[in-house]
């Protein structure tokens with residue numbers, strides 16, 4: 316029975332898991348220093364990995380390899396980071412394969428984090444019998460990944476299906492961090508929300524003006540308490556997200572859309588609102604695309620990394 320190591324590099328936390336045959340045996344978490352780069356965190360990662368081995372009495376030789384999940388564009392053939400967006404900006408110059416080989420003599424398989432989470436949700440959850448899925452993460456930014464005919468959509472330059480958050484929903488809209496204009500995440504995401512609220516003409520009369528942190532948790536609270544500005548901004552966000560999701564449905568023809576990410580903590584409000592818009596507006600003569608909540612929002616990328624290593628080593 317062989318183990319795998321899964322590393323999920325998020326913007327705020329780095330999750331490190333020890334898995335065995337698809338089961339999470341142990342995990343640890345360290346605070347991410349994403350603005351100071353990736354190379355400077357490798358020695359801390361090495362320590363956590365070694366601790367996991369020691370605590371669980373696992374030998375180096377019993378580990379098949381590392382699955383490395385990264386929030387950016389990743390070349391999953393050469394297993395290197397291609398492009399970042401304001402986090403771990405030295406990623407493309409960091410030799411992850413060389414690092415894993417030098418420290419433990421293990422292979423390392425790198426993949427974009429949304430793809431990794433989709434692999435995890437698909438293989439570990441109840442969606443295994445489906446072959447065509449889209450995963451959308453609603454959070455600080457908006458990410459996506461696509462499974463077509465039982466295979467991850469990758470593309471010539473490793474970016475196919477990953478840029479759902481950068482589908483244009485308003486060509487006269489706001490400037491995005493990617494350089495484009497009116498992307499889904501430039502119109503409605505955690506990073507965009509504070510300015511979205513402050514730009515509302517009635518903001519000074521809103522109960523939200525007293526909030527120190529203008530995040531979605533606050534927005535859902537105030538909208539639930541009937542604040543008109545919060546309700547209008549929330550409705551705007553639902554329209555933006557459903558427009559993005561409908562474009563993804565038209566582009567990728569999925570059976571289901573899996574929604575994940577921090578904003579989905581309010582899934583009981585989000586899911587029915589988006590489902591209604593999708594039912595009304597998407598062109599799917601065969602039926603309706605069901606929107607579902609991710610089963611493992613906290614650990615799907617770790618399960619995906621384990622699956623990726625096991626399936627890569629088996630080849």
Ligand SMILES: [Zn+2]
Nearest residue numbers: 481491493498
């Ligand atoms: Zn963009």
